[in-house]
Amino acid sequence: MPFTKVYIHCVWSTKNRFPFLNSIDLRQKVWYHIKENALKKEIYLDYISGYSDHCHCLISLRNNQTIQKTIQLLKGESSYWINKNQLTNKKFEWQDEYFAVSVSESIVDKVRDYIKNQEEHHKKKTFQEEYNEFITKFGFKIY
Numbered sequence: 001m002p003f004t005k006v007y008i009h010c011v012w013s014t015k016n017r018f019p020f021l022n023s024i025d026l027r028q029k030v031w032y033h034i035k036e037n038a039l040k041k042e043i044y045l046d047y048i049s050g051y052s053d054h055c056h057c058l059i060s061l062r063n064n065q066t067i068q069k070t071i072q073l074l075k076g077e078s079s080y081w082i083n084k085n086q087l088t089n090k091k092f093e094w095q096d097e098y099f100a101v102s103v104s105e106s107i108v109d110k111v112r113d114y115i116k117n118q119e120e121h122h123k124k125k126t127f128q129e130e131y132n133e134f135i136t137k138f139g140f141k142i143y
Contacts, residue, residue, distance in 0.1 A: 002063045007046070007103035009111050010057045010071055011134065015093035017127060019052035024119065026087060027051070034078050041073055046108075049115045051122040055094075056115040058103065067100045101138050 014020045021027045031048045034055075038045035043065065046058040059070060075094040082092040103111050114121075121130075135142065 004061065004063045005105070006061045007105065007108055007111075008059050008061060008067055008100050009103050009115075010059060010067070010098055010100045011054060012071065012075060012098035013054040013095045013127065013131075014052075015095050017053045017095070018090075020082075020088045020090070020092050021050070021052045029087070030078060030082065031055075033081055034074055037077050037081075038074060041077075043070055043073065045074075047112045047115050049118040051118050051127065054127050056118060058108070058111055058115055071098050071100065099134055099138075099140075101134075 021030060027050065031050070034057075035045050035048055038059075042062070044060040044062070046060060048055065048057045050056050057074065061067065061070065075098075079092050079094050082088060134140070
């Protein structure tokens with residue numbers, strides 16, 4: 001039996017960064033649902049939070065899970081659930097793209113705190129500013 005612990009910080013936005021998740025109550029419902037769904041799918045979702053137009057997750061991959069498939073399962077089921085329950089005025093969609101970066105176990109607490117403080121964080125900074133910082137910090141190339 002293999003033992004793996006690979007932490008990944010994942011970030012994805014709503015389609016066209018539209019602020020679908022426009023209340024704290026709605027966001028909390030969505031984060032709770034994603035966490036419950038992850039549990040059912042045996043995805044270890046350590047922490048989840050975000051803001052009106054995006055989501056942050058700290059996940060730990062099992063040896064048979066890929067980043068792409070894990071994020072697809074979380075995004076796909078949650079958008080289906082949001083639409084089925086008519087939680088938004090318009091058809092809800094997540095953007096196709098996402099960020100995913102590995103997280104050293106030595107800074108898991110720091111990343112968890114960063115995700116936990118999204119509500120406060122986005123009183124001072126837009127998702128576009130955060131996005132630009134991620135691009136620069138992690139050396140992503142935009143084509």
